[in-house]
Amino acid sequence: xxxxxxxxxxxxxxxxxRAPQPGTLLGALDEIPDPGAKExxxxxxKSAFSMFVVRRGDSVYGYLNICPxxxxxxxxxxxxxxxxxxxxxxxxxxxxxxxIEDGYGMAGAAENCWLEPIGxxxxxxxxxxxxxxxxxxRSAL
Ligand code: FES
Numbered sequence: 001x002x003x004x005x006x007x008x009x010x011x012x013x014x015x016x017x018r019a020p021q022p023g024t025l026l027g028a029l030d031e032i033p034d035p036g037a038k039e040x041x042x043x044x045x046k047s048a049f050s051m052f053v054v055r056r057g058d059s060v061y062g063y064l065n066i067c068p069x070x071x072x073x074x075x076x077x078x079x080x081x082x083x084x085x086x087x088x089x090x091x092x093x094x095x096x097x098x099x100i101e102d103g104y105g106m107a108g109a110a111e112n113c114w115l116e117p118i119g120x121x122x123x124x125x126x127x128x129x130x131x132x133x134x135x136x137x138r139s140a141l
Pocket of ligand 1: 067068069070071072073074091092093094095096108109110
């Protein structure tokens with residue numbers, strides 16, 4: 001019996017073109033609606049690196065902005081990442097839905113797939129990409 005693919009280890013995003021450095025400042029927590037989400041883009045053009053952060057109260061969850069089923073961005077606009085109720089991450093084009101807390105695909109074309117997580121840290125009301133815990137492990141390659 002085959003189950004869902006293993007949960008990503010959170011390192012793959014560091015191998016993407018234009019990936020920001022671990023520790024990079026993203027912005028203030030208050031810039032994100034609660035509940036809501038915000039896109040952060042590094043670089044320009046087709047090789048730009050896009051990620052997003054979902055906020056729920058004082059908690060934040062970061063993901064690479066690439067759908068695991070089609071490798072395209074999830075959003076049509078900079079802050080359009082959630083369903084109407086603000087309870088799940090949703091692809092604007094195909095309506096696949098993911099759990100906010102861990103990026104697991106709950107419904108639609110990306111069911112049983114995982115969004116690629118990007119670790120975050122919050123301090124003094126500012127969101128940073130989490131500091132690296134070492135080189136990218138071989139399991140991410
Ligand atoms: S691109 Fe995968 S659900 Fe839309």
